[in-house]
Amino acid sequence: MTDVLNAIVLLGNFVLVPGLAYGSQLALGALGVTLIYGILRFSNLAHGETMSFGAMITILVTWLLQANGISFHPLPTALLALPFGIIGAVALCLIVDRLVYRYYRQQRSTSSIYLIVSIGVMLITGGLIRFIIGPGDRKITDGERFIIKARDFKEMTGLNEGLAIKTTQGVTVITAVSVVAFVFWFLGRTRTGKAMRAYSDNEDLALLSGINPERVVMIAWIMTGALATIAGTLYGLDKSFKPFTYMQLLLPIFAAAIVGGVGNPIGAIVGGFVVAFSELIITFAYRKVFMYLLPDEMAPEGMIQLLSTDYKFAVSFVILVIVLLVKPTGIFSGKLL
Amino acid sequence: MTQTHQPTTTAQSRRNILLFGIMTLLLCFVGFVQSWNVTFSLLNMCLISAIMALGLNIQWGYAGLFNVGVMGFAALGGLAGVLVSQAPIPAAWAAGGAGVVGGLITGLATILAGLAVWRRTRMRGRQRHWLTGLTVLVGYTVMRMIIDPAVSAIEAIDPARAGFLGGAGMPIIFSWAVGGIFAAAVAWVVGRISLGLRSDYLAIATLGISEIIIYFLKFEDWLTRGVKNVAGLSRPVPYEVDLNKSAQFQEFASSIGMNVIDASSLVVKISYAILFTLVLLVILWLSEAALRSPWGRMMRAIRDNETAASAMGKDVTSRHLQVFVLGSAVVGIAGAMLTTLDGQFTPTSYQPLRFTFLIWVMVIIGGSGNNWGAVLGGFLIWFFWIEAEPMGLWVMDALTSGMPDGHWLRMHLMDSAAHTRLMTMGLVLLLVLRFSPRGLIPEVKR
Numbered sequence: 001m002t003d004v005l006n007a008i009v010l011l012g013n014f015v016l017v018p019g020l021a022y023g024s025q026l027a028l029g030a031l032g033v034t035l036i037y038g039i040l041r042f043s044n045l046a047h048g049e050t051m052s053f054g055a056m057i058t059i060l061v062t063w064l065l066q067a068n069g070i071s072f073h074p075l076p077t078a079l080l081a082l083p084f085g086i087i088g089a090v091a092l093c094l095i096v097d098r099l100v101y102r103y104y105r106q107q108r109s110t111s112s113i114y115l116i117v118s119i120g121v122m123l124i125t126g127g128l129i130r131f132i133i134g135p136g137d138r139k140i141t142d143g144e145r146f147i148i149k150a151r152d153f154k155e156m157t158g159l160n161e162g163l164a165i166k167t168t169q170g171v172t173v174i175t176a177v178s179v180v181a182f183v184f185w186f187l188g189r190t191r192t193g194k195a196m197r198a199y200s201d202n203e204d205l206a207l208l209s210g211i212n213p214e215r216v217v218m219i220a221w222i223m224t225g226a227l228a229t230i231a232g233t234l235y236g237l238d239k240s241f242k243p244f245t246y247m248q249l250l251l252p253i254f255a256a257a258i259v260g261g262v263g264n265p266i267g268a269i270v271g272g273f274v275v276a277f278s279e280l281i282i283t284f285a286y287r288k289v290f291m292y293l294l295p296d297e298m299a300p301e302g303m304i305q306l307l308s309t310d311y312k313f314a315v316s317f318v319i320l321v322i323v324l325l326v327k328p329t330g331i332f333s334g335k336l337l
Numbered sequence: 338m339t340q341t342h343q344p345t346t347t348a349q350s351r352r353n354i355l356l357f358g359i360m361t362l363l364l365c366f367v368g369f370v371q372s373w374n375v376t377f378s379l380l381n382m383c384l385i386s387a388i389m390a391l392g393l394n395i396q397w398g399y400a401g402l403f404n405v406g407v408m409g410f411a412a413l414g415g416l417a418g419v420l421v422s423q424a425p426i427p428a429a430w431a432a433g434g435a436g437v438v439g440g441l442i443t444g445l446a447t448i449l450a451g452l453a454v455w456r457r458t459r460m461r462g463r464q465r466h467w468l469t470g471l472t473v474l475v476g477y478t479v480m481r482m483i484i485d486p487a488v489s490a491i492e493a494i495d496p497a498r499a500g501f502l503g504g505a506g507m508p509i510i511f512s513w514a515v516g517g518i519f520a521a522a523v524a525w526v527v528g529r530i531s532l533g534l535r536s537d538y539l540a541i542a543t544l545g546i547s548e549i550i551i552y553f554l555k556f557e558d559w560l561t562r563g564v565k566n567v568a569g570l571s572r573p574v575p576y577e578v579d580l581n582k583s584a585q586f587q588e589f590a591s592s593i594g595m596n597v598i599d600a601s602s603l604v605v606k607i608s609y610a611i612l613f614t615l616v617l618l619v620i621l622w623l624s625e626a627a628l629r630s631p632w633g634r635m636m637r638a639i640r641d642n643e644t645a646a647s648a649m650g651k652d653v654t655s656r657h658l659q660v661f662v663l664g665s666a667v668v669g670i671a672g673a674m675l676t677t678l679d680g681q682f683t684p685t686s687y688q689p690l691r692f693t694f695l696i697w698v699m700v701i702i703g704g705s706g707n708n709w710g711a712v713l714g715g716f717l718i719w720f721f722w723i724e725a726e727p728m729g730l731w732v733m734d735a736l737t738s739g740m741p742d743g744h745w746l747r748m749h750l751m752d753s754a755a756h757t758r759l760m761t762m763g764l765v766l767l768l769v770l771r772f773s774p775r776g777l778i779p780e781v782k783r
Contacts, residue, residue: 043537045405100767112403112536116701117770119405119694123763126690130756247689251548254541302485306477310556317545321530324542326466328534 002159007292009161013150015284019277021169021238024176027272028231029249030256031183031265032224038200038263039220040101042114047228047253049125052246053092054229055236056133058085059140066142074144075171078237085233090225096121097221105217122247129243138241141168168237179230180269183223187265192219200263248313252279255316259323261330270331279315282306353709353778360716367724374599377606379723384613385675387715390699391620391708392667397697398706398780399628400660401640403540406527408692409547410665412554412684413523414516414672419561419682421512422571423504429491429559430502436487437502437559440480447476491559501562510573512673513616520669521662523550528661533654539661547693554684561684568681574608577601609678616674617712620667624708636660668696690759695722698766704776713778718762725758733757 029051036044044050061081065071072080100121104113147170150162187193192215199206199216207213232246239245256275260267286304294300307315323330364383368376389407396402451473458465492500523546531542554561561567580586580601590600627633639646639653647653676682695718703714733754737747769776 043540045540100771103771112401113770115403115537115540116697117767119697120763120766120770123690123694123698123766124760125763127756127759127761127763130759131753134753135756248548251541251545255545258538258541308556311549311552313545313552314549317542317549320542320545324530324534324538328538 003292005157006159006161007289009153009157009159009163010289010292011284013161013163015277015280017163017165017169019273019280021166021172021234022280023273023276024172025231025235025238025272026249026252026256026276027269028176028179028227028234029253030260030268030272031180032227032231033253033257034260034263034265034268035220035224035227037257039196039217040105040114042111042118043254043262044224045115045118045250046096046122046125047224048246048248048250049122049129050089050093050225050228051232051235051249052129052241052243053125053232054085054089054225055232055241055246056085056129056243057088058082058229058233059133059138059236059241061085062140072143074167076141076143076168076237078140078233079171082230082233085229086226089229090222092125093221093225094218096125097217126243126247133243135243138236140241141237143167166238168234172234172238175230175234179227183227183265186223192216196220251313252276252316255320255323258330259319261332264330264332267330267332274331275316275319278319279312282315283309283312349779349781353713356713356777360713360720363720374603374606377603377610379720381606381609381613381678382723383716383719384610384617385671385678386696386699386719387712388613388617388620388671388674389668389696390703390711390715391617391624392664392669392671393696393700394664394703394705394708394711395624395667396661396664397700398708398711399633399636399640399664400657401536402532402657402661402664403536404543404661404664405540405693405697406543406545406547406550407668407696408687408689409543409550410520410524410668411672411675411692412547412550412687413519414512414669414674415676415682415687416554416561417512417516417519417669417673418509418570418676419567420504421507421515422509423567424506426494426499426501426503429494429499432494433487433489433491433559434502436483437491440484440487443476443480443483447473447480450476488559496565499562500565501559501567508573509571509677510612512677513670516673517666517670520672521666524662524665525658528658532657532661547689551684551687554687561682564685566681566683570676570680570682572680573612573677574605577605580604613674613678616670620670621708621712628708695719695762698762701766702769702776704778704780706780707776707778710776710778710780714776717777722758722762725761726755729754729757729761 029047032050033044033047036042036047058078058081061084062078065077065081070080071077100117101114104117144167147165147167148163150164153163154160185193187197195206195211196216196219198209199211199213203213206216235246235249252275253272256271257268258271259274260269260271283305287300287302290300290304364376364380367379389411392410393404393407396404451469454472455465455469458468461468491502494500527542527546528539531539555563557563558565577598581597586601586604587597590597593600595603635646635651636656638649639651639656643653696715699714699718700711701714702718703712704710730751733750737744737750740747
């Protein structure tokens, strides 16, 4: 019996807990991608850089707070700085929309043109980020490191395996749940949210019923900027902040959005967790789990790992390919807000 | 639009000559100010960039396909450079050759079996997914069981110098063709999966495959030595050292009044430039011929109105697949040439900004749909990509000259000057898209 518990705790420690945190980050990122797709109808390749930009502002403000001795103990100081990051990223999104995307909206450009334009925005934002904060690695985590330490857990339960929950993981999940709840409340219950859904569903009908398209677009960008910053900061807190990694996140984020069905917010959330858990389940080495579950003489020799962790990004790609082959519209048939 | 062969207007062709003239002057300027060695290094990279841009232009300009994975196809070309030119390592083949080949065959068989099961189980509803999944999982496990010991055996053999299977030991120039074939094969698979769906799916799929190719090259040490890199690839042109030693060459160098070291490195670069120019001209000629042919007209018809073209009986998806494979092959050729020029294969050097998005900037700025435009874009953008760094540094220096030495802002700006070129590229891209969306050399209306 203890062996079974040990195996469960082992999986919980290395798959469930990190999967929940990573899945929340991806879900928030994919939600932003899906919002822009639903309202502006293009795949925003600059989304990774928006996340990075918001996280960068948050880090700069965090440093300022830390320098002045302000902290949010036991929680990371970055949470206090998060609103500033959101303001920064939202400002960036709105300025870019005003200067760049609005013109193409008026021209009624095709989605491919938008895609190239978003590459331009991505390059500029990426350059700006590297210009301001540099390309290096930044660790910003402070406050209490763990909610439960592995050793305390072992002492409490008397098991061999420990279950550690990092503060950042807890913060990530709680923040993500509240943000997602807010987004769904907003889209489902408020007038503006309903207007956005109507606009996403049928642009012409929405215009006929007097919805102001510029306002809808503006709110979409505000939400995207905020979501991107939260996702980016949480990712940066959990792992570490490095401008380059946010570009690599594009692939899992888009995979998440497509798996769920692009343009569908529930799909984005589900997709985020599907991608995150697949990544962890496929790259986890099951050797110890089998050692607990099987009698000693049957203990496996190899690592029992389906794919080495080097290829974790390949997992999102394979998921993407399977979805494209089997159900191109995604699990929740996309394009509905 | 009704005429099939409306020649370019004289004003336009004069403008084109002027643009290419300016480009030549820029390169010559570097020759006089910095050195001719720098000019020819730049020129060689410009030529390779131009070929990559041609490849992307075939996809985007001819057919409107959105390939965000140029990096991956270029890296496949680089892999070809290693696999063709490196000498085979018999000890490694003896240790794990059979296992690797057997494993790869099992892998291929797994994919085929998976497809077969998927096709045969149409009537089975939900079971279909499980059956296919199970087939693939079993096949994959068998493959790993065969290949894993072989891989560790290979990587254990002389890891400091070898640790991989080596290549075919042929002249590296063949790798240019092989690189094209590698890239084309991968492009075919990616295209089969993602073409015919919404246009941005191809973008995401290529973005993904390019990352995975790079990861594969980084971590499959048995094939590529991974991050240990493969250095000292053979060359299609003479080595500087040999030239320096030859009495004939020393005489030649003194007759043109240069010292031997400079002259030899210049001669090597010029030889590369000649080879690259030949390849560029061949590809350019083929592309132009294709664009003028009925095939080119069909591609434009498909690009401009897919619905109409398919109503006329054109098979849009398979034409797209064709053009996607062709364009990727050209990128693969350029990738192999790049590795040849570098003389080494470094998987970590492949960065999406440099290998994918920069090429996009080249095509858009040069003029999508026009091959000459792509070539000009390749030259111009590469030139500024390299020269923007010293220029950025100079601008920062000038801007902050009023500040005291060692002022934090001045230090920061000087340190970050290198990143201004990313911003510059993005800015140029947006400005061209907005104010001159057809690029420097616009597509010719035929």
